[in-house]
Amino acid sequence: MANSIKDVADHAFDYVIAGGGTAGLALAAGLAANSSTQVLVLEAGPENLEESSPIRIPAPPGVVINDPKYAWVFKSSPQKHLEGREVVVQRGRTLGGSSAVNFTVWNHPPAGDVDAWEKLGNPGWNWELFQKYAKKAESFTSSSPERQALYRQEPHLSSHGVDGPLKTKFPDWVFKGDVIIQDAMQNLGIPVAKDPYGGDPIGTSMLAACVDPRTHTRSYAATAYYLPNKEKANLKVLCNAIVERVVFNDQHNDENVEASGVQFIHDGVKHVVHVRKEVVICAGALKTPQILELSGIGSRDILEPLGIKPRIILPGVGENLQEHAFCGVTFELQSKNAFETLDLFNDKAFAAEQHKLHKEQKGMAAMTITNFCFAPLKSTTETPSEAVKLIALQRQNIEERIRSGTLPPGLKEQWMMQLERMEEAKSGECEIVIIPGLFGGAAEPGKAYVTLIASANSMFSRGSVHVTSCDPNVDPAIDLGYFAEEFDLKLVTEMIKFARRLGETEPLKSIIAKETVPGSNVTTDEQIQDYIKRTLSSTYHTVSTAVMLPRDMNGVVDSKLRVYGTKNVRVADISIVPLHVAAHTQSTAYVIGGVAADIIMKDT
Ligand SMILES: Cc1cc2nc3c(=O)[nH]c(=O)nc-3n(C[C@H](O)[C@H](O)[C@H](O)COP(=O)(O)OP(=O)(O)OC[C@H]3O[C@@H](n4cnc5c(N)ncnc54)[C@H](O)[C@@H]3O)c2cc1C
Numbered sequence: 001m002a003n004s005i006k007d008v009a010d011h012a013f014d015y016v017i018a019g020g021g022t023a024g025l026a027l028a029a030g031l032a033a034n035s036s037t038q039v040l041v042l043e044a045g046p047e048n049l050e051e052s053s054p055i056r057i058p059a060p061p062g063v064v065i066n067d068p069k070y071a072w073v074f075k076s077s078p079q080k081h082l083e084g085r086e087v088v089v090q091r092g093r094t095l096g097g098s099s100a101v102n103f104t105v106w107n108h109p110p111a112g113d114v115d116a117w118e119k120l121g122n123p124g125w126n127w128e129l130f131q132k133y134a135k136k137a138e139s140f141t142s143s144s145p146e147r148q149a150l151y152r153q154e155p156h157l158s159s160h161g162v163d164g165p166l167k168t169k170f171p172d173w174v175f176k177g178d179v180i181i182q183d184a185m186q187n188l189g190i191p192v193a194k195d196p197y198g199g200d201p202i203g204t205s206m207l208a209a210c211v212d213p214r215t216h217t218r219s220y221a222a223t224a225y226y227l228p229n230k231e232k233a234n235l236k237v238l239c240n241a242i243v244e245r246v247v248f249n250d251q252h253n254d255e256n257v258e259a260s261g262v263q264f265i266h267d268g269v270k271h272v273v274h275v276r277k278e279v280v281i282c283a284g285a286l287k288t289p290q291i292l293e294l295s296g297i298g299s300r301d302i303l304e305p306l307g308i309k310p311r312i313i314l315p316g317v318g319e320n321l322q323e324h325a326f327c328g329v330t331f332e333l334q335s336k337n338a339f340e341t342l343d344l345f346n347d348k349a350f351a352a353e354q355h356k357l358h359k360e361q362k363g364m365a366a367m368t369i370t371n372f373c374f375a376p377l378k379s380t381t382e383t384p385s386e387a388v389k390l391i392a393l394q395r396q397n398i399e400e401r402i403r404s405g406t407l408p409p410g411l412k413e414q415w416m417m418q419l420e421r422m423e424e425a426k427s428g429e430c431e432i433v434i435i436p437g438l439f440g441g442a443a444e445p446g447k448a449y450v451t452l453i454a455s456a457n458s459m460f461s462r463g464s465v466h467v468t469s470c471d472p473n474v475d476p477a478i479d480l481g482y483f484a485e486e487f488d489l490k491l492v493t494e495m496i497k498f499a500r501r502l503g504e505t506e507p508l509k510s511i512i513a514k515e516t517v518p519g520s521n522v523t524t525d526e527q528i529q530d531y532i533k534r535t536l537s538s539t540y541h542t543v544s545t546a547v548m549l550p551r552d553m554n555g556v557v558d559s560k561l562r563v564y565g566t567k568n569v570r571v572a573d574i575s576i577v578p579l580h581v582a583a584h585t586q587s588t589a590y591v592i593g594g595v596a597a598d599i600i601m602k603d604t
Contacts, residue, residue, distance in 0.1 A: 021097020023593035024282030030597020081483035096222035109581035111199030135161035289318035312565035342437030374428025410553030572596035
């Protein structure tokens with residue numbers, strides 16, 4: 001059991017952490033390692049720590065994300081370039097945050113994507129640092145030689161961690177079509193990735209998942225960083241505590257304001273907790289800006305109309321939102337060659353049987369999504385010259401915009417970096433995720449499907465997230481900004497065409513009966529784009545809404561994660577990412593939590 005309000009309200013702690021999610025719990029464990037510091041975590045969601053919780057079972061993925069017991073279920077504002085559609089956006093709302101509800105995929109970004117953070121003005125934030133902290137977080141269990149033979153991929157053990165708190169492994173249940181799809185990818189010119197966890201993930205690969213090899217259950221921030229430390233007298237965790245704002249000491253609008261505490265709501269009652277050293281906001285990319293803005297940190301234009309007294313003017317708060325996005329191509333498999341797929345879980349009796357088997361560490365409920373391809377645009381278009389042309393046009397467009405002087409501070413540098421990464425073709429802006437089954441929509445009984453998820457990992461579009469009310473219970477307005485930059489729509493269009501070509505490539509071609517989505521009536525680029533606009537989804541990888549950049553580039557935190565203009569308020573979660581990476585984001589969140597702990601311990 002986590003702590004009660006009596007242990008917290010009106011007490012003083014050295015560090016108060018707002019948000020007990022992926023980065024927040026990694027940070028809390030790091031700070032609490034020093035027994036002379038008193039650490040408090042305030043988490044808006046419940047504990048959900050019982051072993052029988054559906055959180056613990058890896059498959060089918062995503063079953064808890066629409067349930068408010070586990071998740072925030074937000075809706076974006078109507079997306080102008082998606083014909084006014086509101087996109088559903090979920091996040092973990094429980095101890096462990098999004099690591100409790102995510103799809104358990106464990107991967108690392110390309111080295112160059114992280115090195116770009118340092119080049120943008122953040123000394124020390126480079127691949128070397130990332131790799132060090134990702135290894136520190138991880139305890140990897142290699143698969144059996146038989147499994148390695150099946151995957152035809154030997155893990156590079158030196159790129160993994162061996163004794164971190166987070167358990168990772170390859171699943172024991174394998175979708176047999178994965179190998180066929182890997183072969184098709186290679187036949188389409190995509191090589192096997194050289195070292196997916198060592199900074200070079202470009203190509204096809206089988207990826208590990210955050211699953212405990214002993215129990216086949218999810219390993220996540222709460223099991224890895226909270227449970228092993230829960231008896232520590234110097235670590236307190238209060239759940240169902242909604243942080244409203246940081247309380248400041250002085251009443252002046254200085255440029256060096258000092259936090260004295262945190263105001264939060266528990267059981268409908270407002271409380272204050274006092275802080276001796278630092279407040280660290282770890283509420284994730286969609287909620288961290290809300291806490292900053294309710295504390296008077298942000299843009300005058302957002303704060304003043306709501307009657308919030310501006311304390312520190314930082315126009316970057318809630319701006320520069322970067323997100324990945326995906327669209328699927330689904331194929332019905334030929335029944336004579338049918339594989340076991342996730343579609344079987346639509347049968348309630350089958351699902352119940354699998355959950356029973358899972359308790360014995362058997363069956364399909366221990367499976368995870370394993371098969372991926374990360375490719376540069378140049379490997380994804382029908383010929384590389386098409387990509388070269390598209391990128392050149394985008395460069396021309398950006399250079400014209402730079403000359404016009406209309407870009408917000410910091411965007412020019414980010415965009416130029418994105419262009420460079422695409423031109424050198426060393427990142428994975430085009431990702432294909434292989435889902436063994438129909439993804440969304442209703443499967444026809446008795447039929448088996450495979451869905452190729454085309455995920456765009458380097459969007460030029462930017463969105464925003466801002467408060468619309470002084471009430472912390474009111475969701476912020478989330479604008480994902482999708483396709484504000486036309487290039488992004490072209491990128492997704494090329495990826496859908498690539499996924500379709502994959503379906504026409506042997507040996508995948510021979511096991512497919514037909515394409516069901518978008519379907520054979522969708523042929524022209526215009527029709528594909530119409531399909532994309534109707535179905536594009538968020539990948540839940542939002543970053544950069546309290547970005548770590550120099551202040552004159554619209555930065556919100558400096559390279560020690562300190563909020564500009566404050567003495568003792570930091571942000572340590574995925575919202576500080578200076579430029580998005582071509583990877584799933586949980587490893588980045590764990591790295592940020594780990595790095596933050598060391599920075600703070602050294603600094604205070
Ligand atoms: C459905 C889904 C699937 C995903 N799949 C994958 C995957 O397979 N692999 C991968 O690498 N990444 C995946 N991701 C992304 C990854 O999980 C996240 O990017 C990462 O976990 C974010 O970490 P964070 O610490 O920034 O935020 P979070 O882990 O979201 O933590 C934020 C915490 O703050 C709490 N909070 C928010 N507001 C307040 C408040 N006012 N007061 C107190 N507490 C508050 C929240 O409840 C939450 O617990 C997925 C995400 C989702 C949502």
